[in-house]
Amino acid sequence: MAEVVLFRNRDLPGYTGSLADYERQEGYTALRSMFTQYPPAEVIEIVKRSNLRGRGGAGFPTGMKWSFLPKERTITYLCCNADESEPGTFKDRELMTVDPHQMIEGIVMASYAIGAHAAYIYIRGEFAAEAVIVERAIQDAYKAGYLGRNILGSGFDLELTLHRGAGAYICGEETALLESIEGKRGLPRSKPPFPATHGLYGKPTVINNVETLASLPHILRRGAEWYLSIGSPPKSPGTRIFSVSGHVKRPGNYEVPMGITFRKLIFGLAGGMKSDRPLKAFIPGGASASFFTPDHLDIKMDFDEVAKAGSMLGSGGVTVMDDSVCMVWAAVNLLRFFHHESCGKCTPCREGSNWLLRVLRRIEHGQGRLADLELLPQVCGNIAGRTVCAFGDAETAPVISTLRHFRAEYEAHITRKECVMGHANRALNTGTAGDSAAHPISFAGH
Amino acid sequence: MRTDKTADKTETPNNGSSRRPAGLSEAARLELVETAKRYPIKRSAVLHGLRLVQEEAGFVTEAGMREVAALLEMTPHEVYDVATFYTLFHLRPKGEYLIQVCRTLPCALGGAESLLSHLEQRLGIREGQTTPDGKFTLVTVECLAACGKAPVMQVNDEYHEAVTTEQVDRLIEQWRKTPLEQDAGPTDRTPAKGARRG
Numbered sequence A: 001m002a003e004v005v006l007f008r009n010r011d012l013p014g015y016t017g018s019l020a021d022y023e024r025q026e027g028y029t030a031l032r033s034m035f036t037q038y039p040p041a042e043v044i045e046i047v048k049r050s051n052l053r054g055r056g057g058a059g060f061p062t063g064m065k066w067s068f069l070p071k072e073r074t075i076t077y078l079c080c081n082a083d084e085s086e087p088g089t090f091k092d093r094e095l096m097t098v099d100p101h102q103m104i105e106g107i108v109m110a111s112y113a114i115g116a117h118a119a120y121i122y123i124r125g126e127f128a129a130e131a132v133i134v135e136r137a138i139q140d141a142y143k144a145g146y147l148g149r150n151i152l153g154s155g156f157d158l159e160l161t162l163h164r165g166a167g168a169y170i171c172g173e174e175t176a177l178l179e180s181i182e183g184k185r186g187l188p189r190s191k192p193p194f195p196a197t198h199g200l201y202g203k204p205t206v207i208n209n210v211e212t213l214a215s216l217p218h219i220l221r222r223g224a225e226w227y228l229s230i231g232s233p234p235k236s237p238g239t240r241i242f243s244v245s246g247h248v249k250r251p252g253n254y255e256v257p258m259g260i261t262f263r264k265l266i267f268g269l270a271g272g273m274k275s276d277r278p279l280k281a282f283i284p285g286g287a288s289a290s291f292f293t294p295d296h297l298d299i300k301m302d303f304d305e306v307a308k309a310g311s312m313l314g315s316g317g318v319t320v321m322d323d324s325v326c327m328v329w330a331a332v333n334l335l336r337f338f339h340h341e342s343c344g345k346c347t348p349c350r351e352g353s354n355w356l357l358r359v360l361r362r363i364e365h366g367q368g369r370l371a372d373l374e375l376l377p378q379v380c381g382n383i384a385g386r387t388v389c390a391f392g393d394a395e396t397a398p399v400i401s402t403l404r405h406f407r408a409e410y411e412a413h414i415t416r417k418e419c420v421m422g423h424a425n426r427a428l429n430t431g432t433a434g435d436s437a438a439h440p441i442s443f444a445g446h
Numbered sequence B: 001m002r003t004d005k006t007a008d009k010t011e012t013p014n015n016g017s018s019r020r021p022a023g024l025s026e027a028a029r030l031e032l033v034e035t036a037k038r039y040p041i042k043r044s045a046v047l048h049g050l051r052l053v054q055e056e057a058g059f060v061t062e063a064g065m066r067e068v069a070a071l072l073e074m075t076p077h078e079v080y081d082v083a084t085f086y087t088l089f090h091l092r093p094k095g096e097y098l099i100q101v102c103r104t105l106p107c108a109l110g111g112a113e114s115l116l117s118h119l120e121q122r123l124g125i126r127e128g129q130t131t132p133d134g135k136f137t138l139v140t141v142e143c144l145a146a147c148g149k150a151p152v153m154q155v156n157d158e159y160h161e162a163v164t165t166e167q168v169d170r171l172i173e174q175w176r177k178t179p180l181e182q183d184a185g186p187t188d189r190t191p192a193k194g195a196r197r198g
Helices: A019-024 A029-037 A040-050 A062-067 A091-098 A100-114 A128-143 A174-181 A210-222 A224-228 A262-269 A303-308 A327-341 A347-364 A372-381 A391-405 A407-416 A432-438 B026-036 B042-057 B062-071 B076-083 B105-109 B112-123 B165-177
Strands: A077-082 A118-123 A159-164 A205-209 A239-246 A252-257 A279-283 A317-322 B097-102 B136-141 B153-155 B158-160
Touching: A019 A100, A019 A128, A029 A100, A029 A210, A040 A062, A040 A100, A040 A210, A040 A224, A062 A100, A062 A205, A077 A100, A077 A174, A077 A210, A091 A100, A091 A128, A091 A210, A091 A239, A100 A118, A100 A128, A100 A159, A100 A205, A100 A210, A118 A128, A118 A174, A128 A159, A128 B158, A159 B042, A174 A205, A205 A210, A210 A224, A239 A262, A239 B105, A252 A262, A262 A279, A262 A317, A279 A327, A317 B105, A327 A347, A327 A391, A327 A407, A327 B105, A347 A372, A347 A391, A347 A407, A372 A391, A372 A407, A391 A407, B026 B042, B026 B062, B042 B062, B042 B076, B062 B076, B097 B112, B105 B112, B112 B136, B112 B165
Parallel strands: A077 A118, A077 A205, A118 A159, A239 A317, B097 B136
Antiparallel strands: A239 A252, A279 A317, B097 B153, B153 B158
């Protein structure tokens, strides 16, 4: 059985995630030895050598991200991105509730490495119960001397604040997150400048995901070489938590070494297809990732292999669909999500998501035309790469990939009014989940 | 956690009700001032301020926004600008129990649609509506990050995962019988000076 790192305490009998429990499992010992053994530059070196890559979605090497900070700087901030919102992803929520101190220990380590004396955890607003758990852990860490002034006698100070969001997917985008902490609408910033030089309050800032930070205590305790020995080195080392949802027997979070196949995750760990219907499609890395088909099951789950196959490992959210699912319906569902969550800053994204949704909806309801199958990629082409953040690219992924893999299904809706879910004959204004009232459809101008 | 204390449960804000929503309690004002000290600029506490307003008044009132603005050295319309961006802030009164059904793909695969129609049937309202007694508001929301246990709904702050229709029926019965402790909170609410809703 492969090594479990981040969830090593999760299944211990009676483990509560309290400070006492965490300390009993060697919690904060790596922090203590870090202060005595390594100067900050050495910590950055170790993390660079370990090739830890960001677990939020982009997979950017963490040590390299840290080293983009300008040499001359007075104030530096660290932000922990706990705004978990990518559909299909629910790992950070479990990491924070099962073992909040693991994340806090990682935050202190990262702050020490980059010289930050103030850090913020940006947690999504809906996570009310989780916020209570994390806040409690922060208070306990302060009392025990792991946060605050002169941590463990090292002379290093760190103030850690839990900052609750208030409902906005876009705040997971790092510059939108910064805007939100600054007390504004969460609109992504135009880059450059990047947060490394002009971040929170205009100061050099690093933003790291919960899982990335939670990996640090293990890397510092056991060394970069150990980390490189698991997973899919050299480019995708370590373990990663994949959230499996949809039509599988055992949905949930699975921590596995990077580089196992999707087949092993879906048909092994997650128990295979629920109700034993055949697999039709799966999303390999959250709603922003392109759909895969059963042909992609043997692709290795590492950053580069998945990218090579035309999708992305993204946030690690794997959503599985059986043959009862209409791919046009699935695309409509996700485009409704993207349309709802578009922050509105960039015209191509704001208007484009609306048009994609409208055209997809009319196809779903049997009112599309064949020319729509050319129109959709054309609209996508005017969105992707033309916005200040990656949201624009993300919203085109479900459209382009379902069209690529399931074009015949789109055509069946249009020419024969055929739909596996029977939607092609359903009146357009009685759409799914009562959402039609919010988006009255009119094609007068088109 | 604080619980929602609904000061004004009417569906229509312009019904001439004499009960005007209040601003912040003294305790909440102090809490907001303390929270703002955690940041280099006071404005960073605006989400917290709006949350406090909503927790005490049941929704984000104009009086509350003005008060948050004054405490954080913002203009009222800067606060309004923020309040209208984030989906958790409600600028109109809502039911005592805000039932939020997740409808994004993983939950949709796990029966979100039938959960929603069951709720609509049981409550006798459609999505987006509030029951005439002001008890329940039913809405749909996007991904709540609990996709492993679909379908999911969040009721006020609390998550309910892998919910079955039987569970929903039990919960609704329970909620019908037990009102949230109304007006049990701080009694020192300021009169809603600036409140001109509707």
